[in-house]
Amino acid sequence: MDLQQLRDRIDETDSEILSLFMKRMELCRGVADYKKKNNLPVFQGNREQQVIDRIKALTGDPELENGTAALFATIMDISKILQNRTILEGTPDYICPPTELERATKIGCQGTSGANSETATRMIFGDRDIIYYRTFEDVFQAVQSGELDYGVLPVHNSTAGSVDSTYDLMAKYFVYIVKEVVVEINHCLAAVTDMPLTEIRKVYSHPQALAQCSEFISENSLKTADYGNTATAAEKIAKSDASEKTAAICSVECAERLGLKILARNISDVSVNRTKFVCISRNMQADPEADVISVMLKIPHTEGSLYRLLTKFCVNGMNLIRIESRPIRDGSFDALFYLDFSGRLTDSRVKATLRDLEENLEYFRILGTFKN
Secondary structure (H helix, E strand, C coil): CCHHHHHHHHHHHHHHHHHHHHHHHHHHHHHHHHHHHCCCCCCCCCHHHHHHHHHHHHHCCHHHHHHHHHHHHHHHHHHHHHHHHHHHCCCCCCCCCECCHHHCCCEEEECCCCCHHHHHHHHHHCCCCCEEECCHHHHHHHHHHCCCCEEEEEEEECCCEECHHHHHHHHHCCCEEEEEEEEECCEEEEECCCCCHHHCCEEEECHHHHHHCHHHHHHCCCCEEECCCHHHHHHHHHCCCHHHCEEEEEEHHHHHHCCCEEEEECCCCCCCCEEEEEEEECCCCECCCCCEEEEEEECCCCCCHHHHHHHHHHHCCCCEEEEEEEECCCCCCCEEEEEEEECCCCCHHHHHHHHHHHHHCCEEEEEEEECC
């Protein structure tokens, strides 16, 4: 056979496979109806592994065993998704009261006045009073205890990537994301007095700011030191003696407010530099227009587990906006995954996906829903 004939035969075979796939899905709908009628769970014991073992044994070609296992695992994942949709049809939505951002009086963020965190907080809460905390963890503790109604923290920068400490604290504290805002970051290098860059002995700033300006730092052979916040780093420099020859990376607004001399402007590695901030609450709340759901989960150390996880979102037609992973820090090499995906809690496909994840993962938690 020539190439075109082979392709024609493949098309014929694909049609046969599709026909059998549709037949299997129809049978799965029957299974779902039976389980719903008899109040049985979608996932039942070792049934899935029994199917995989049987298929591998029937393959007859060792080189294709893993391929057939992956094929049928995907088919079974699709089946479970369809079953969940059927079983959950007509069930109540997730209970999620509306946000109370307009009435909030106890609002906090990390750092001090002039920090980018303040800018993000004011984007949400306007000119209301802000309580400033020394560390990110202080903000989480205050929100979880009820000391704050809402807290605002950075999660991701378009240049330097994720703010790892925020993700780690999301795993430690039971709080929920209720809103997200994006702040344009405009870094400058500032000091108490004007001086050549070659005379600067050390530059202080938050690790994220230092990472965002890494090219400028390298080009000018500057020594750096981590500091809790860009604004508090600027305050440290403002209180220092000129003879110390130190500087800070902070916002232009912060430098001007503190009366610092701006030694260099627009020092970020890229001209468009943005940071996403999240607003967290003690209780799960939802904006009526919320169209993104954030979750945290742990997947097993088995072949194809991440691939199978992503398949669930693909089958349900939900776009993954962000996926991050962080070590659990318990001495193992396990990791927690953080996913943001498009969808609404009232959508039957979303409910089916969340139910699937709740039933089949060792650890799963909804982190919140918000407007993208």
